[in-house]
Amino acid sequence: MKDIRLVALDLDGTVFNDKKEITPRTLAAIRAACARGVAVLPATGRTASGIPAAFTSIPGVRYALTSNGASVVDLTTGEQLVNQPFGTEQALKIYDLLEQGGGMMSIFIGGKSYTTRANAENHMDVVPENLKSYFRTTRIEVDDMHATLRTHAHEIEKYSMIYHDEAERDAAWRAIEAACPGVELTSSLPRNMEVNAPGVTKGSGLLALAAHLGLTRAQTMAVGDSGNDHAMIEAAGLGVAMGNATDDIRKIADVTTDDNNHDGVAAAIEKYVL
Numbered sequence: 001m002k003d004i005r006l007v008a009l010d011l012d013g014t015v016f017n018d019k020k021e022i023t024p025r026t027l028a029a030i031r032a033a034c035a036r037g038v039a040v041l042p043a044t045g046r047t048a049s050g051i052p053a054a055f056t057s058i059p060g061v062r063y064a065l066t067s068n069g070a071s072v073v074d075l076t077t078g079e080q081l082v083n084q085p086f087g088t089e090q091a092l093k094i095y096d097l098l099e100q101g102g103g104m105m106s107i108f109i110g111g112k113s114y115t116t117r118a119n120a121e122n123h124m125d126v127v128p129e130n131l132k133s134y135f136r137t138t139r140i141e142v143d144d145m146h147a148t149l150r151t152h153a154h155e156i157e158k159y160s161m162i163y164h165d166e167a168e169r170d171a172a173w174r175a176i177e178a179a180c181p182g183v184e185l186t187s188s189l190p191r192n193m194e195v196n197a198p199g200v201t202k203g204s205g206l207l208a209l210a211a212h213l214g215l216t217r218a219q220t221m222a223v224g225d226s227g228n229d230h231a232m233i234e235a236a237g238l239g240v241a242m243g244n245a246t247d248d249i250r251k252i253a254d255v256t257t258d259d260n261n262h263d264g265v266a267a268a269i270e271k272y273v274l
Helices: 024-035 087-098 117-126 129-138 145-152 165-178 203-214 227-236 247-252 266-272
Strands: 008-011 039-041 063-066 071-074 079-084 104-109 112-116 140-144 156-162 184-186 192-196 220-224 238-241
Touching: 008 203, 024 266, 039 079, 039 117, 039 145, 063 203, 071 203, 079 203, 079 227, 087 104, 087 145, 087 156, 087 165, 104 117, 104 145, 112 117, 112 145, 117 129, 117 140, 165 184, 184 227, 184 247, 203 220, 203 227, 220 227, 220 266, 227 238, 227 247, 238 266
Parallel strands: 008 039, 008 220, 039 063, 112 140, 220 238
Antiparallel strands: 063 071, 071 079, 104 112, 104 156, 156 192, 184 192
């Protein structure tokens, strides 16, 4: 049996079912792994402040990989163990490009999410219904984003965009690729684009945390379902695709488990960890 000591779990479409719940079986599996001394952590595109307490309050859950790997924090001490931000000038350049293309923009800075008041007022309609409450309660609205970005230099973790349609998203994707070669572009939702600094992925964050804990790549497992999980599933010693995962994730995973509405995370932990 594999000696898995670090388990990274994506949230939406993975740990949470379509009702945004952690089922009793999945909760029991995470609890059992933590009780055995396995580090089980959320690995998400969200900020630390945006991770639901339903996960972070599980006894033994100590770490969180956030902003697609730009930050890993110790939830018990608040210490940032991994920090992989944008350079300030590149961050400003990306902001100016994204602002021109429309869509709902969120900028993740120092563990919090920011947008402009104008953007929040004009583009909330593109946010999926099951995420609108999350957006409204976690976004900090500011008037001058340039000033905010410069004030928080070396803390700018990620850009997240949701567009009105795929064509609008694809045009923005091409514009960022052309103007900022090397940046990490991923997607976790329909019509979504997420932008991280070059080399910054859930995979790089996972391996950095493993090194911090004195663990090898072979002792890591990652479970996910969508584009921003790709690097993490490739990087882990055991990469697990959810049954509801996109085709590209299923192709690169080592194994596939059940879907998020049928306790896929629990099945993977029970089989490969417990």
